[in-house]
Amino acid sequence: MGYWWVELGGEHHSIYDTEKLRDELLKIVLGIWDHIKNRCPDRKKAENWALDWLQFLPGKRESRRYIGEYVLTQNDIESEGRFEDIVAYGGWTMDDHNPAGFYSVSINAPCTIFYPAPSPYGISYRCLYSKNIKNLMFAGRNASCTHIAMSSTRVMGTCSSMGQAAGTAAAIAVKNSILPCDVKKHIDALQQTLLYDDAYIPWVKQRFSRNCIEAKLTSSSGNPEPVRDGINRPVGNDPHCWQCSENDWIEYQLNKVNPVNRITLILDSGLDKLIAMSHLQKDNQLTDMPETMPRNFRIEGKIKNKWHILSRVENNHQRLFRCEINKELSGIRFVLEKTYGSKKSRVYAFYFE
Structure with missing residues (x-):
């Protein structure tokens, strides 16, 4: 595992001084290793530790950032970033690292100062393209953000969200x-496409077809309506899902026979699990499929008042599942057969086109 406070560069040029900084960082890392093994009062705890691998290419927390049509600021983050053109989101605390890095201790300064950030906050689409280079787009640590805003948007989950957008x-x-x-x-088409691909904004x-909204929705147990409420994951205290057990079903009854081209399911991938900072939460990490994930299930269609199996899925591993149907139907049903071990599972969305 690494120590985040082994860093330098804030007082140097993050590009031109890379090799100089690498050499200095190697000295620091080896010095820390020497301290752990030979000088630390608790060194006995590390007597079985071995240095297996050492990074020789400095990882850059921050370097050049492009200027977009809009520059995300600390104030935007603190006010939740409720932009009309929101396409991505973050939630990491803003942490402003001292420019002196590892040597901040020598000037009696903190390694970092934390500024609370709401989780989530929105990121504007205008932060993802250049204001003066017409065909240039960007996402991640080079996006259009201030230094403080970037201290939150820099984390990989947020970078991925911007990248997909x-x-x-x-x-x-x-x-x-x-x-x-x-x-x-x-922007509406962009947002709806992202939601259709199971991004979160x-x-x-998410909006669904008129036929889907007007169809009668029933289930073997519980309230089925959350599967078409347009929010496809838990938010706050609202799970936004239909909870089910093995052999439970949920179905649409259409007003009349209609062509159904495709059905979509958004399933339970265990979003309640905390997977960030995994080395601090070893006992809570997944080593196999989430127990709540539907493993085996089937899709049924109603044709001439009889239910027929249209698709049977075994060993499913996808949260976002789509199935091409291309049939005239008067009803569509999902039946859970088996999970990966949990007695309960959740369906966050179930809709048809």
């Missing part, structure tokens, strides 16, 4: 032969 926006730009900056005129709901 930027990639989806690029696809929309290509499809419509427009520039990245013009995708903001299609705070305060934005």
Whole structure:
């Protein structure tokens, strides 16, 4: 495991001084290892530790950032980032590391200062494309953020969220032969495409077809309505799901026979598990499939008033599951057969096109 406070660079050029900083960091790392093994009062606890591998390429927390049409700030994060063009989100605490890094202790300064951030907060699409280079997009640690805002957006989950948004926006730009900056005129399409792909956008709901909304929705137990409420994961104290046990079912009864091309399920991948900082939570980490994930299930369709198995899935491993149907149906049903061990599972979305 690494120690985050073994860092330098805030008082140097993060690009031109990379090799100089690498050499100094290697000295620090080996000095810390020497202390742990030979000088620390608790060194007996480390007597069976061995240095197996050492990083020789410095990992850069912060370097160049591009300027977009909008620059995300600390104030934006603290006010939850409720932009109209929100396409990604974060939630990590803002932590402003001392420029002196490892040597901050020598000047009696803290290694970092934490600034609370709401979880989640929104990130504007305008932070993901250049304000003066027409075909340049970016996401991650080079996005359009201030230094303090980047101290929160830099973490990999948030970078991934921005990356998916930027990639989806690029696809929309290509499809419509427009520039990245013009995708903001299609922000609803961008948001709905992201939600359709099971991205999460705070305060934005997924919309479903009229046929899906107007169909009668019933289940063998519990309240089925959350599967079409447009929020496909737990938020706060609201689970936004239909809870089920093995052999439970949920079904749509259509007003009339309709063509059904595809069904979508968003299933239980164990989002209640904390997977960040895994070395601090070893006993809570998944080493296999989440127990709550539906393992075996079937999709049934009602044809001429009789239910027929359209698809039977075994050893499912996907949270987002789609199945091509392409049939005329008057009803659609999901039946849970088996989980990976849990007595209960949850379905966050079940809809058809």
